[in-house]
Amino acid sequence: MFGYTVKRLGQMIPSLLGIVIITFILSRVLPGDPAVMMAGEQADDTVIENIRRDMGLDQPLYMQFFSYVIKLFQGDLGMAYHTGHTVAEDFANRFPATIELTLFSILIAVLVAIPVGIIAATRKESIADHISRVFSLIGACVPIFWLGLMFIYIFYSILGWSPAPMGRISGDLNPPTDITGLYLIDSLITGDFLAFRSSLAHLILPAICLSTGTMAIVARMMRSSMLEVIGQDFIRTARAKGIHEFLVISRHALVNALIPTLTVLGLQFGYLLGGAVITETIFSWPGVGGYVTDSILAADYAPIQAFTLVSALLYSLINLLVDLIYGWIDPRIRYE
Amino acid sequence: MTAELLEVSGLRTEFVTGGGVIRAVDGIDLKISRGETLGIVGESGCGKSITSLSIMQLLPKKIGRIAAGEIRFKGEDLVRKSARDIRRVRGNRMAMIFQEPMTSLNPVIRIGRQVAESARYHLKIGRKEAELLSIEMLRKVGISRPEQIVKQYPHELSGGMRQRVMIAMAMVCKPELLIADEPTTALDVTIQAQILDLMRELQQEEGTAILMITHDLGVVAEMCDRVVVMYAGQVVEETDVRTLFRSPQHPYTQGLLDSLPQLSEGRERLASIPGQVPNPLELPPGCRFAPRCPVKMRQCEESAPELLSTESGHQCRCFLRQMEKEAVGS
Numbered sequence: 001m002f003g004y005t006v007k008r009l010g011q012m013i014p015s016l017l018g019i020v021i022i023t024f025i026l027s028r029v030l031p032g033d034p035a036v037m038m039a040g041e042q043a044d045d046t047v048i049e050n051i052r053r054d055m056g057l058d059q060p061l062y063m064q065f066f067s068y069v070i071k072l073f074q075g076d077l078g079m080a081y082h083t084g085h086t087v088a089e090d091f092a093n094r095f096p097a098t099i100e101l102t103l104f105s106i107l108i109a110v111l112v113a114i115p116v117g118i119i120a121a122t123r124k125e126s127i128a129d130h131i132s133r134v135f136s137l138i139g140a141c142v143p144i145f146w147l148g149l150m151f152i153y154i155f156y157s158i159l160g161w162s163p164a165p166m167g168r169i170s171g172d173l174n175p176p177t178d179i180t181g182l183y184l185i186d187s188l189i190t191g192d193f194l195a196f197r198s199s200l201a202h203l204i205l206p207a208i209c210l211s212t213g214t215m216a217i218v219a220r221m222m223r224s225s226m227l228e229v230i231g232q233d234f235i236r237t238a239r240a241k242g243i244h245e246f247l248v249i250s251r252h253a254l255v256n257a258l259i260p261t262l263t264v265l266g267l268q269f270g271y272l273l274g275g276a277v278i279t280e281t282i283f284s285w286p287g288v289g290g291y292v293t294d295s296i297l298a299a300d301y302a303p304i305q306a307f308t309l310v311s312a313l314l315y316s317l318i319n320l321l322v323d324l325i326y327g328w329i330d331p332r333i334r335y336e
Numbered sequence: 337m338t339a340e341l342l343e344v345s346g347l348r349t350e351f352v353t354g355g356g357v358i359r360a361v362d363g364i365d366l367k368i369s370r371g372e373t374l375g376i377v378g379e380s381g382c383g384k385s386i387t388s389l390s391i392m393q394l395l396p397k398k399i400g401r402i403a404a405g406e407i408r409f410k411g412e413d414l415v416r417k418s419a420r421d422i423r424r425v426r427g428n429r430m431a432m433i434f435q436e437p438m439t440s441l442n443p444v445i446r447i448g449r450q451v452a453e454s455a456r457y458h459l460k461i462g463r464k465e466a467e468l469l470s471i472e473m474l475r476k477v478g479i480s481r482p483e484q485i486v487k488q489y490p491h492e493l494s495g496g497m498r499q500r501v502m503i504a505m506a507m508v509c510k511p512e513l514l515i516a517d518e519p520t521t522a523l524d525v526t527i528q529a530q531i532l533d534l535m536r537e538l539q540q541e542e543g544t545a546i547l548m549i550t551h552d553l554g555v556v557a558e559m560c561d562r563v564v565v566m567y568a569g570q571v572v573e574e575t576d577v578r579t580l581f582r583s584p585q586h587p588y589t590q591g592l593l594d595s596l597p598q599l600s601e602g603r604e605r606l607a608s609i610p611g612q613v614p615n616p617l618e619l620p621p622g623c624r625f626a627p628r629c630p631v632k633m634r635q636c637e638e639s640a641p642e643l644l645s646t647e648s649g650h651q652c653r654c655f656l657r658q659m660e661k662e663a664v665g666s
Contacts, residue, residue: 125398233439239394240434241454241505242427245419255444330444331489 005324012316016309020072023308024065032299038081055081068305078302082294087306090291096181097168098280098287102272104184104203105211110265113215117222117261121230122249132219139216144275148209148282155205163201165283170198206283210275214268221264226257259330266322273311340408341545342368342391342430342513347405349383349390352398358616360386362569363405365643366547368513373539373546375560375577377553377592381613383569384549388515391547392432393422409513427454431506435518437498441490447474447501448486455508473504477534496527503534510542517549532558553596557581565589568614568624571643575650585652587629623655631656 035052036043052058056067071078077087120132155162168183169175176186176195183199186192229235230253238252239245280289288307295303327333349361361383368374376384389395391407393414407414409430414422431454434440442450451473452466461469467486474482477500490498499519506514516535520528532555539546548559556563556577563580565573565588573586584590591609611628620626626636635655643653646661 233434233436234442236394237434237440237502237505238442238453240392240427240432241457242423242425243453243457244423247457252442252445256442332443332491 001324001327005320008320008323012313012320015316016312019309019312020069020305021065023305024068027301027304028061030296030299034081034299034301037299072309077306080295080300080303082298082300083291087303090303091288091306091310094286094288094291097285098276098289100168100182100184100203101206101210101279101285101287102269102276103182104207105214105272106265106269108207109211109215109218109268112211113218114222114258114261116219118226118249118254118257120219120223121226121257124227129223132223136216136219139212140220142212144209144213144278145282147212148206148279151205151209152282162205163198165205167284167286168199168202169195170202173198206279206285209283210272210279213275214265214272217268218261218265222257222261225260226253229253229257232256255329259326262322262325266319269318270311270315273315340367341370341372341410342366342547343406343408344387344391345406345408347387347390347407348403349386349395349400350403351400355617359403360400360569360616361390364566364569364571366564366571368545368547370512370545371539371543372562373548373560375548375550375556375563376566377550377556377563378566379551379613381616382566384551384566385517387566388432388517388547388549392426392430392515394426394432424458427511428458428509429511430513430515431509431511432515432517433499433502433506433519435521437495437502437522440502441498443490445489446486447488447490447493450490451486451501451505451508454505458509469508470504473508474501476507476538477501477504478530479504495523496530499523499527499531500534503531503538507538507542507544511544513545513547514539515547515549518551519548520555521550521552528555535559553592565592568619569616570624570653571651572625572653573651574643579650585646585650585657586625586654587631587656588625591628591630623653 033048035048035055035057039048039051049058056064059067068078075088077091079085080087080090083090116132116136120129123129151162152165156165163170173195176183176190176192176199179186179189184196184203187196187199230249235248235252238248243251276287277289277292279285280287281293284290292303292307294300295307344364344366347361347364347366348359351358351360364383364387366374366376366387376387378384386395386400389400390402391409391414395401402415405415409425414425417425441447448467448470451470452461455461455469456463456466470486471482474485479485479497479500485493485497485501490501493501499522503519514535519535520531523531535546536559538544546559548555550556560577562576563574564571565580565586567588573580573584573589575585580589581593584593588609591607594607595609597606609628614620614624614627620637621640622638623629623632623636623641626632629636633655641653641655641658643651644658644661645651646657
């Protein structure tokens with residue numbers, strides 16, 4: 001198990017290196033000159049030339065790449081010129097917000113999708129099944145930006161149920177003491193009920209919005225893998241024991257059906273990170289997603305590269321975790 | 337209340353398919369007394385497995401249904417019982433083992449828990465007690481080191497071991513009836529004999545009645561007291577096992593026996609019954625075996641013969657036997 005984990009971590013190095021190369025090149029071919037962006041359109045050429053030299057942009061591309069990689073190995077993610085902070089500082093400020101949003105979305109998606117998938121499979125061809133299939137089709141098709149805008153329009157503008165889509169907590173409240181960086185958890189720990197309510201109210205719409213795609217896909221996967229498992233011989237054996245159908249499903253079918261669903265959930269994590277960029281921009285959520293959007297618009301290379309790299313790293317780690325969970329729930333899988 | 341443990345009468349099981357309603361079992365009568373072994377023999381698709389699933393009330397939901405008949409277990413009709421009452425019998429007083437030991441065990445649950453599961457459910461015993469019971473059951477079915485095996489998972493065991501586990505699982509509540517659907521078909525020949533021996537031992541110990549579903553006449557000869565031969569959803573012959581092998585009455589049974597290899601006859605081509613089991617959606621109008629029957633008469637293609645008793649308890653569905661009987665009678 002330990003050896004396997006080390007091996008998998010080792011295998012991540014070449015793919016991360018590939019990502020470093022690709023994002024480096026892609027961000028260089030983006031239109032826009034960071035030096036011009038910093039100096040302003042009206043600045044004269046010597047100023048721009050000086051900035052360019054300071055940023056190392058006058059160097060040939062391969063030199064820029066090597067100095068970037070060397071800094072990376074020193075743990076230096078570079079400078080975000082459009083904020084004036086280091087990327088590491090900006091990430092430290094903003095990543096907790098993104099993590100809170102993403103985790104909460106996954107939680108919503110799983111809590112809804114898995115029961116829905118089970119019910120749809122066990123009551124195949126029933127009305128509940130048809131409704132769940134229609135909704136998962138819609139959920140998988142609707143683009144996040146449209147859904148986000150509709151949510152804001154309906155729940156904020158028309159109904160007034162939700163707070164203004166700005167930030168993680170009402171402006172007149174202090175954020176809870178920073179323990180985990182997740183407002184919901186921190187406010188619970190400190191017993192700050194007002195902060196909890198407010199941050200939940202701010203979180204719920206973007207989280208639902210971000211979760212829909214995952215929810216739809218996980219529900220469909222759960223339904224189809226459940227259907228497959230229910231058709232297996234060992235389910236007939238379980239029924240032949242005379243135990244209640246609820247036990248047949250919960251004890252014998254569920255774990256077996258969760259295995260493929262878990263894979264899909266792991267793969268969905270990448271989609272969630274991408275979706276977070278859009279969701280955060282729409283809801284002015286102060287996470288890394290909105291920050292990256294700003295960086296792209298400002299042609300600020302370092303944060304774009306850092307975000308891509310960190311996302312790829314997270315994605316690989318999550319999928320490694322998924323593989324390890326497999327081994328835990330399915331005894332047939334053992335890692336050497 | 338009758339003396340029979342299980343009494344199936346006029347059982348008709350149907351499947352709804354895209355092509356129409358298939359009558360997989362068409363009017364079957366069976367009787368099993370306590371401690372007896374009844375065999376059901378027939379080719380694939382003759383309805384023998386469906387009969388066993390009907391008795392267990394385990395037909396696939398929505399597609400399969402019992403259209404007519406009674407299944408009396410200890411005098412009570414299972415067909416008309418609620419799902420809850422059936423669960424009380426199933427796995428408890430009446431248990432089943434299946435053909436595929438490789439896929440019939442849950443891959444993610446430890447052997448011990450699977451063996452004791454129905455006992456924990458029906459007999460309401462605790463976790464500790466259940467573990468001891470599964471160890472005892474595994475020992476009883478001839479598994480060595482049962483204390484270790486209970487902690488293992490199905491994929492760690494061989495096919496023969498798994499079938500032993502299946503038997504332990506079925507026998508854990510000491511059922512009065514054990515339905516075995518091709519229990520040895522998926523196993524090696526040497527293992528087959530061991531499993532059959534084991535079943536017979538347990539039967540003598542516990543007094544369990546066995547309904548043995550098989551296509552293997554060797555298994556029938558080895559295990560059964562009485563035999564029912566099925567063809568295309570119907571019983572074509574029923575008698576005790578000696579009579580069946582000594583003087584089979586139905587041409588189909590005769591064909592089955594002829595297709596067994598005989599050591600004394602040298603190595604000729606094995607006899608076989610020409611043709612195939614009829615499509616259940618297009619059954620012949622007369623006798624269902626007529627298209628393949630070597631001694632078919634005109635009458636056989638026009639009307640269907642009844643299942644008639646010929647001599648002491650020997651039943652046969654064939655016009656030829658009927659005519660013989662009438663000839664003797666007149």
